[in-house]
Amino acid sequence: MAALLEVQGVVNRFGAQVVHNGLDMQVHEGEVFGIIGGSGAGKSVLLRTILGLRRPNAGSVRFLGHELSAMSAAQLHALKASYGVTFQEGALFSSLNVSQNVQLPMLEHLRLSARALDELALVRVRLVGLPAEAASKYPAQLSGGMIKRAALARALAVDPVLLFLDEPTSGLDPISAAAFDDLVIYLRRELKLTVVMITHDLDTIFRTCSRVGVIVDGHMISDTLEGIVQNPHPWIQAYFHGERGSARGGGRGT
Amino acid sequence: MYLTARRDADQLNVTLLGEWRSQRFPDIEAELGGIDFSGARRMRISAGQAQLDLTGAWVLRDFLERARAAGLAVELDTPRPSTLALVERCQSGQPHPTHHIEWLDPAHAVEGLGRRAVLGLHQLTGGVSFLGRISVAGASALLQLRLRPVSVARHVYDTGVTAVPIVSLIAFLISVILAYMGAQQLGRFGANIFVVDLVTVGVLRELGVLLTAIIVAGRSGSAFAAELGAMQLNEEIDALSAIGVDPVEVLVVPRLVGLIIALPLLTLVADLIGLVGGGLLCHALLDMPLVQYLNRAQSAIASTTFWVGIVKAPVFACLIAICGCFCGMSVRGSSRELGRLTTLAVVQSIFFVILVDAVFAVVFMELDI
Numbered sequence: 001m002a003a004l005l006e007v008q009g010v011v012n013r014f015g016a017q018v019v020h021n022g023l024d025m026q027v028h029e030g031e032v033f034g035i036i037g038g039s040g041a042g043k044s045v046l047l048r049t050i051l052g053l054r055r056p057n058a059g060s061v062r063f064l065g066h067e068l069s070a071m072s073a074a075q076l077h078a079l080k081a082s083y084g085v086t087f088q089e090g091a092l093f094s095s096l097n098v099s100q101n102v103q104l105p106m107l108e109h110l111r112l113s114a115r116a117l118d119e120l121a122l123v124r125v126r127l128v129g130l131p132a133e134a135a136s137k138y139p140a141q142l143s144g145g146m147i148k149r150a151a152l153a154r155a156l157a158v159d160p161v162l163l164f165l166d167e168p169t170s171g172l173d174p175i176s177a178a179a180f181d182d183l184v185i186y187l188r189r190e191l192k193l194t195v196v197m198i199t200h201d202l203d204t205i206f207r208t209c210s211r212v213g214v215i216v217d218g219h220m221i222s223d224t225l226e227g228i229v230q231n232p233h234p235w236i237q238a239y240f241h242g243e244r245g246s247a248r249g250g251g252r253g254t
Numbered sequence: 255m256y257l258t259a260r261r262d263a264d265q266l267n268v269t270l271l272g273e274w275r276s277q278r279f280p281d282i283e284a285e286l287g288g289i290d291f292s293g294a295r296r297m298r299i300s301a302g303q304a305q306l307d308l309t310g311a312w313v314l315r316d317f318l319e320r321a322r323a324a325g326l327a328v329e330l331d332t333p334r335p336s337t338l339a340l341v342e343r344c345q346s347g348q349p350h351p352t353h354h355i356e357w358l359d360p361a362h363a364v365e366g367l368g369r370r371a372v373l374g375l376h377q378l379t380g381g382v383s384f385l386g387r388i389s390v391a392g393a394s395a396l397l398q399l400r401l402r403p404v405s406v407a408r409h410v411y412d413t414g415v416t417a418v419p420i421v422s423l424i425a426f427l428i429s430v431i432l433a434y435m436g437a438q439q440l441g442r443f444g445a446n447i448f449v450v451d452l453v454t455v456g457v458l459r460e461l462g463v464l465l466t467a468i469i470v471a472g473r474s475g476s477a478f479a480a481e482l483g484a485m486q487l488n489e490e491i492d493a494l495s496a497i498g499v500d501p502v503e504v505l506v507v508p509r510l511v512g513l514i515i516a517l518p519l520l521t522l523v524a525d526l527i528g529l530v531g532g533g534l535l536c537h538a539l540l541d542m543p544l545v546q547y548l549n550r551a552q553s554a555i556a557s558t559t560f561w562v563g564i565v566k567a568p569v570f571a572c573l574i575a576i577c578g579c580f581c582g583m584s585v586r587g588s589s590r591e592l593g594r595l596t597t598l599a600v601v602q603s604i605f606f607v608i609l610v611d612a613v614f615a616v617v618f619m620e621l622d623i
Binding site: 081093094095106109110111112113116119120122123124126127138139140141156158159190191 | 275276277279280283307308309312313316336337340341343344345487586587588589590
């Protein structure tokens with residue numbers, strides 16, 4: 001299977017502190033790839049590197065074989081229409097309502113009529129499970145769970161093939177988190193999306209991910225979910241078989 | 255080519271082709287718009303070979319509705335595109351969003367007026383209660399000797415020391431302008447010597463303190479509003495309250511005290527530079543020796559002239575700090591609010607500074623100072 005996204009030998013340094021030391025990662029079409037790692041292991045830095053928000057000190061990021069750093073401004077612009085991103089805190093534009101938030105990427109990338117914009121924004125809002133009334137609300141009026149969903153609606157605005165989710169279920173109660181997981185599974189199936197998610201939520205990993213990459217010591221160990229659970233690395237063992245891990249689905253793989 | 259349409263008597267056969275992606279929206283719309291419904295009674299659509307994303311599916315659904323509205327019986331071949339079902343589910347029971355312009359509605363205008371009136375009233379009561387909170391917090395800080403000297407020093411530095419260059423420059427330029435204008439007008443009466451009176455009295459009584467206050471309102475009033483507003487958006491102010499620390503005491507009072515210290519000092523600097531600027535211009539333009547300038551200045555300035563100016567500085571400092579902090583603390587919800595209230599802070603504090611300056615002028619005149 002072709003790698004949709006390929007990260008090779010990425011090095012990220014902040015002063016003397018080395019976050020990534022030759023990190024490799026491959027995401028194939030149609031999979032849900034989970035990125036896990038301890039706090040400060042560089043998950044968000046990796047995401048920023050992939051999104052082109054940060055230039056790595058060394059290494060390459062390739063989308064469908066195209067090197068990110070070699071792309072022209074126009075190519076980069078076009079690339080941004082092919083993926084959607086949700087940020088940890090939602091990062092909704094606070095001066096725009098939900099519908100306008102969803103319409104913003106469409107206005108930037110697509111040529112649509114005003115009616116199509118309105119209706120398509122509403123389709124996205126309903127698609128992520130928000131009531132239609134939420135479309136006219138401002139981010140400050142939304143609950144945490146609704147903000148996550150609205151951010152997902154915005155990420156889906158231009159029909160991306162690849163979806164990046166940064167901690168999609170953090171700060172949600174377990175029921176809302178499970179509902180969000182279901183939503184991701186459902187959207188992946190219906191819209192044939194490839195999903196890359198950073199998460200700490202073991203339930204989310206076991207419910208949604210087909211492959212998992214663990215960032216340890218500046219490298220990434222990636223494997224299928226079953227494989228990674230049995231990986232002998234002490235951090236991974238502690239992660240999946242620690243008190244919290246084994247109390248949930250962690251024992252499943254063994 | 256996103257479709258082929260074939261006419262079979264009164265049946266229209268439409269086959270969808272290729273990728274119906276959102277980026278291709280205008281082309282697809284154009285091709286669909288080119289299909290002629292006239293004379294057709296039935297339409298059969300096969301979408302098996304096309305790939306539709308959500309936008310594509312919405313376009314198709316829109317097209318189907320148009321066809322139905324034109325009186326055609328529409329039939330879709332299986333397999334139906336899965337995204338079409340998604341769009342249908344999301345739009346079911348949903349009235350189409352309608353565009354209407356609210357502000358054209360007279361009722362809306364009346365409602366807007368009422369809203370503004372109530373908002374203004376709220377702002378007024380909010381301001382008064384904020385004033386009360388500052389007084390209480392300031393008094394308790396003073397009584398319990400919790401004046402946070404480090405924080406106050408930081409604000410003296412931020413609002414005072416770093417403003418010295420711009421304040422000096424403005425004071426210099428204004429006194430030069432004043433002296434120049436005076437020399438032009440008074441020279442016609444041969445009263446060149448009164449340029450000194452004009453500059454020294456003008457700078458010391460009014461311009462030094464007023465211009466400094468306006469610059470500080472622009473620099474620090476906006477900074478206060480933006481800092482506190484960002485903290486409000488970030489829930490830092492709620493966090494302070496939750497910890498049991500009074501945000502007014504730790505955030506507002508040090509800014510207020512800092513500015514009350516800094517603004518008179520800045521005014522002093524502005525006065526000095528203004529006098530120097532006036533002297534230099536008199537020397538250059540009127541060939542007046544500096545000694546003569548100083549002598550004349552001494553006789554022009556009454557013992558109260560300097561104090562009449564400088565006494566206004568702490569009052570202006572209070573106005574600027576309170577306007578800035580009040581606007582900052584009032585920020586709720588969005589970054590647009592932050593911008594609006596930061597602007598409001600500057601506009602309000604400059605307005606109040608000039609208003610109070612006018613009141614001072616009247617009072618001093620009545621007192622004959």
